[in-house]
Amino acid sequence: FEAMNNAGHLKKRMIVILNDNEMSIAPPVGALSSYLSQLYTGAPFQEFKAAAKGAVSLLPGPFQEGAKRAREMLKHMTVGGTMFEQLGFSYLGPIDGHDLEQLLPVLRMVRDRATGPMLIHVITQKGKGYGPAEAARDKGHGVGKFDVVTGTQAKSIPNAPSYTSVFAKSLLEQAQQDPKICAVTAAMPDGTGLNLFAERYPSRCFDVGIAEQHGVTFAAALAAGGMKPFCAMYSTFLQRGYDQVVHDVAIQRLPVRFAIDRAGLVGADGATHAGSFDIAFLANLPGFVVMAAADEAELCHMVATAAAYDDGPIAFRFPRGEGVGCDLPQNPAPLDIGKGRIVQKGSQVAILSFGTRLGEVRIAAETLAAQGIVPTIADARFAKPLDREMILKLAADHEVLITIEEGAIGGFGSHVAQLLAEEAVFDHGLKYRSMVLPDSFIDHASPADMYREAKLSAQDIHDKVLQTLGIASLKVRA
Structure with a gap:
């Protein structure tokens, strides 16, 4: 227009x-x-x-x-x-x-x-001339391998529910308890899981069309009016509404809850949909709380955290695809703002994970343990505010500190480095490394292949630890 x-x-x-x-x-x-x-x-x-x-x-x-x-x-x-x-x-x-x-x-x-x-x-008619596409016009978008005759896409049987479905069900549970909770999406009710919310609470779910800028401002207005809006958008789509995130939400400290789907590398959706930048572009905004779920149980807690938080804007990110298969909490509890958790205690090396690379960190730690290196593993949970106490203790108690995230340079690792520099930690010999997405766009592939290309797999984490310690690398078990 x-x-x-x-x-x-x-x-x-x-x-x-x-x-x-x-x-x-x-x-x-x-x-x-x-x-x-x-x-x-x-x-x-x-x-x-x-x-x-x-x-x-x-x-x-x-x-x-x-x-x-x-x-x-x-x-x-x-x-x-x-x-x-x-x-x-x-x-x-x-x-x-x-x-x-x-x-x-x-x-x-x-x-x-x-x-x-x-x-x-x-x-025109979407899918014109191809029966399966004509019959299911919304299914021909971002396809994987499929049977040409039937149109059936080859999809593996999931071992765990998807992060999107976990978010959707968690939000429904919160909305059942609080009538002020509402949801906003920008033409992606199915993709973000809000179709379930719309069925249950049609008067509290708003699809604003392909208009992320308006969607963010609409959510800001709802928050200003006393509602508790969850603005659910893909990371790469939220980029379109960044000006509104700054001016209509952050400056006014309005409690808009940003549910950021498709965080990190996304496989079949390719480079255009990779959620690489939201950590960096949100964590630098004053008053913002930025979280990343390490698994689907953590996602449940983060939905509860966002629902309970009224002091300003808050965001939580989660990836495309299925979770790790962990047990989901029956009654998710809000997390303490800015507090991480120690997953495994070790010595010499500390690995601080932000997001779902935690699973790969665990795999790498198993092989490192076989070499006599037992790293401490921590889940940051928050990129902003940082858990200063936990991070400074990890730095003080270990020779090596490595951060890892599913985002571009300038995000979580940069905030940790800034904290360590301000506290003069580097003056005393800490070996610090930050593992982030590369400075390039990664082409369409499976998520596993994309993360291998990005050097963020378990093997890469294992190698990074040994390189930092000056030890030769071994092959990580697949």
């Missing part, structure tokens, strides 16, 4: 094709979707099709006459003009995007004749 507003003002030759298939990933919501539907339900395809076919017979001869006839037909189809015309665009449509005899002449005509902004409204 911003671009169209600018283009209409400039009056430059610009051709915009609106591919209108009535679908996003979830069914569309909002007034604009309804408006587009009215445009094409009130305009019969066949009349325009006849005009377009007439133009075909006139190409490349008396082309102008064909164009004139098409424009006269369109005037009757769009009586009173459209929103697009009010923005300065000449509007053509709606056109059946699957009928090339209708579509191609219009595209040629616009290419040859347009002198200012043009909008071509094309109606």
Whole structure:
């Protein structure tokens, strides 16, 4: 809309094709979707099709006459003009995007004749021509390997519930106890698990459409009005609303709860959906609380923590895919803000994990133990505020301190390094290393392969410990 507003003002030759298939990933919501539907339900395809076919017979001869006839037909189809015309665009449509005899002449005509902004409204069907996709239009997005005949995607049988489903059920439990809890999503009710919330509490669940900026501000307004909004978005989508996170939430210290799905590397969704940056871009904001769940049980506690926290904005992140299969708490309790936990006591080396790399840290620790190295393992839980007491004690009691996170440089490890520097810990010889995602975008692969490429697997953790200690590496058991 911003671009169209600018283009209409400039009056430059610009051709915009609106591919209108009535679908996003979830069914569309909002007034604009309804408006587009009215445009094409009130305009019969066949009349325009006849005009377009007439133009075909006139190409490349008396082309102008064909164009004139098409424009006269369109005037009757769009009586009173459209929103697009009010923005300065000449509007053509709606056109059946699957009928090339209708579509191609219009595209040629616009290419040859347009002198200012043009909008071509094309109606298509998502999955057109492929039965399984036509029958399940929302399932053809971000697919893995699949059977071409049936459309069935090859998916392994999960050994544990997904983090998304655990979040969704935990939020339902909290909402049952507190009528002020509500949920906001941006066109991803299924992807974020809020479809379950919408079924149970339809008046407390808001899908704002593909509009993360508005979604964040909407959640801020709910919080200002006394509600307890959970703003559930993918990490990579929340990036679109960062300005609103800063100005509408953080500066006003409003208690918006950010449930950040798809944190870290995401496998089949590829580099575009990798949640690499939210730790860094949220933990640097004053007054923000930033958490990461090490497993699905911790996620339950973090949902409870967010529900109980009213002192300002709070965020918790969790990855795509299934959990580790741990027992879920019957009555999740809020965590102490800014307090981590010691998972395993050891000596010489301390590994401080933030997020679900904790499982890989445990695997690495088993092999290290076979070499006579028993590391202390700690789960930070919080990137902000840091557990200063725990971190400084780990630094004081160990020769090596290694942090690991599923995020880019500038996040949790950087905050730990800042704390250690301020407390003059490096003045006394601590060997400190920070394991983060590399300074590159990682291509589509399985999550395990992506983390191996990122050098954040159990083998890489094992190697990092030995390298820091100056010891030769062995192979970690798969």
